[in-house]
Amino acid sequence: MLTLEEIVENGLCIGCGLCRGIAGGDQIELVMTPEGRERPVAKQALQEAVLERINAVCPGTRIPGAVAPTGSQPPLFDTIWGSAYHLAIGYAADPLIRHRCSTGGILTALGQFLLQSKRVNFVLHVTASKTQPMRSERCLSFDSASVLEGAGSRYGPAATLVDFSDILDRQEPxxxxxxxxxxxxVRNLAQIDPRVERYMRYALTLVCGGASDLSKSEDVLERFGVREEELSLFRYRGNGNPGPTRVETKDGRAFELTYQQMWEDEAKWMIQPRCKICPDAIGESADLAASDVWPGGGPTGEDAGFNGIIVRTERGRELFEAACAAGAITIDRQVNFSDFDIFQPHQVRKKRAVWGRLKGMEAAGKPIPAVHDLRLSECARQNTVQQNLAQARGARDRAKSGRLGEPRAAARTS
Ligand SMILES: Cc1cc2nc3c(=O)[nH]c(=O)nc-3n(C[C@H](O)[C@H](O)[C@H](O)COP(=O)(O)OP(=O)(O)OC[C@H]3O[C@@H](n4cnc5c(N)ncnc54)[C@H](O)[C@@H]3O)c2cc1C
Ligand code: SF4
Ligand code: SF4
Structure with a gap:
């Protein structure tokens, strides 16, 4: 069992907030660290039972695979991509939503459809903070307008689960x-808290290349000579696909970077340590995952917005088919896993690399997450022995020198 400090200092924390969500704000607070990461700090020594629950649910200590099907097996399977009922390219049927959202607006359109069809009472997601628009905060949307307000990719820290226990206490779907x-x-929590299965009816996700430190966004402000207090808007993308990163100030100034300008230098992505060993960045445990569909993994210009859609569970299939039938989403065409290899080459490389990286961390004497049903060794077998050795040795050396770890979590002083 790891302490909260060990989870953080070994680079396993992604700042989801669930430890605070289940232990309560009187025991754990989330702080913004000098590195620009949201991290938990225990306000007092945590009881063993609390720590046990945290170790059981934390996505730094335990990473689950797909939800077991209750009916028919998913007909599609790939070693890298896992199981699926449908693979498609599509977008939000409403052109305004399609334009405004991160990619093609599939997640927003499905969130709105879930509310309109009364399948759920609210959607838990994240949105830009109203007072500090460069930061993200968890949001409960009870209507379509609010779901749309949270549209867009938020690449910095986002503690979606910071009060998850309170959300379950509402006893609403x-x-x-x-x-x-x-x-x-949350799937981990479902193993020990039956309320998750009872109230969380759908879990939708985005295919994820990694969450950046807030420092990445602060660099953008520095480039434009803007202070965070001056901001009225910080949008990473959207209003086009991918759309610009746009910064607006309260006194009416506006600045933009193209997606390529924002992400051209991989050395400056400032991706959090946990992301570098992520065994499931493609949403195997979700009901449905949405991605970009740029051949080669990056945009070459703007387009009208097309999502890759991976329907992973029976619930996801029911939702997908009902949303298509109701005209909430439009399907452009069916695709195969080999198309996803072309759209997401970085995800393929990562899925093949993670087994070696975790072995390297173990060899350095560092703790690693317990990974379930994600076929990491099978994925690594698609590499050559030399490639796996290089991943393992690289991770071992980085772990030994502390580059895969993090400083002890502490709040920024300014
Ligand atoms: C950190 C990050 C990494 C990404 N990496 C990849 C990648 O490797 N490959 C790829 O194809 N696409 C990546 N994307 C973009 C992703 O493809 C699109 O967000 C996805 O296609 C959904 O598009 P959409 O138009 O349906 O989303 P929208 O309709 O705009 O909805 C996005 C939803 O995601 C929620 N959300 C946004 N940011 C976060 C966050 N940080 N934490 C929790 N919830 C959030 C919003 O609240 C909103 O509900 C990434 C996005 C993020 C935030
Ligand atoms: S990953 Fe989430 S649950 Fe684990 S320590 Fe970090 S904030 Fe807490
Ligand atoms: S790469 Fe993995 S750990 Fe990092 S933000 Fe994405 S899903 Fe979370």
Whole structure:
């Protein structure tokens, strides 16, 4: 069993907030660290029972695979991509939603459809903070307008699950739209808290290349000579696909970077350590996952917005088919896993690399997450022995030198 400090300092924390969500704000607070990461800090020594629950649910200590089907087996399977009922390219039928959202608006359109069809009472997702628009905060949307307000990719820290226990206490059916690690955390919680299965009716996710430190966004402000207090808007993408990163200030100034300008230098992505060993960045434990569909993994220009859609569970299939039938989403064409290999080459590389990286961390004497049903060794077998050795040795050396770890979590002082 790891302490909260060990989870953080070994680079396993992604700042989902679930430890605080289940232990309560009187025991754990989330702080923004000097590195620009949201991290939990225990306000007092945690009781063993609390720590046991945290170890059982934390996506840094336990990472689950697909939800076991209750009926027919999913007909589609791929070693890298896992199981699926449908693979398609589509977009939100409403052109305004399609334009406004991150990619093609599938997640927003499905969130709105879930509310309109009364399948759920609210959607838990994230949105830009109203007071600090560069930061993200968890949001409960009870109507379509609010779901749309949360549209767009938020690449910085986002503690979606910071009050998850309070959300279950509401005893209302809801849907979660969040990153794959957030969904995995909640699936972990479902093993020990029956309220998750009772109230969380749908879990939708985005295919995820990694969450950046807030420092990545702070660099953008520095580039434009803007202070965070001056901001009225910080949008990473959307209003087109991918659309620009747009910054607006309260006194009416506006600045933009193209997606390529924002992400051209991989050395400056500032991706959090947990993401570098992520065994499930493609949302195997969700009901449905949405992605970009750029051949080669990056945009070459703007387009009208097309999502890759992976329907993973029977619930996801029912939702997908009902949303198509109701005209909430439009399907452009059916695709295969080999198309996803072309759209997401970085995800294929990562899925093949993670087994070696975890072995390397183990060899360095570091703790690693317990990974269930994600076929990591089978994925690694698609590499050459030399490639796996290189991944393992690289991770071992980085872990030994502390580069896969993090400083002790502490709040920023300014
Ligand atoms: C951190 C991150 C990494 C990504 N990496 C990839 C990648 O490797 N490959 C790829 O194809 N696409 C990636 N994307 C983009 C992703 O493909 C699109 O968000 C997805 O296609 C959904 O598009 P959409 O138009 O349906 O989303 P929208 O309709 O705009 O809805 C997005 C939903 O996601 C929620 N959300 C946004 N950011 C976060 C966050 N940080 N944490 C929790 N919930 C959030 C919003 O609240 C909203 O409900 C990434 C996005 C993020 C946030
Ligand atoms: S990953 Fe989530 S549950 Fe685990 S320590 Fe970090 S904030 Fe807590
Ligand atoms: S890469 Fe994995 S750990 Fe990182 S934000 Fe995405 S799903 Fe979470």
């Amino acid at each position: 809801f849907a979660l739209i969040a990153k794959p690690c957030d969904i995995g955390a």
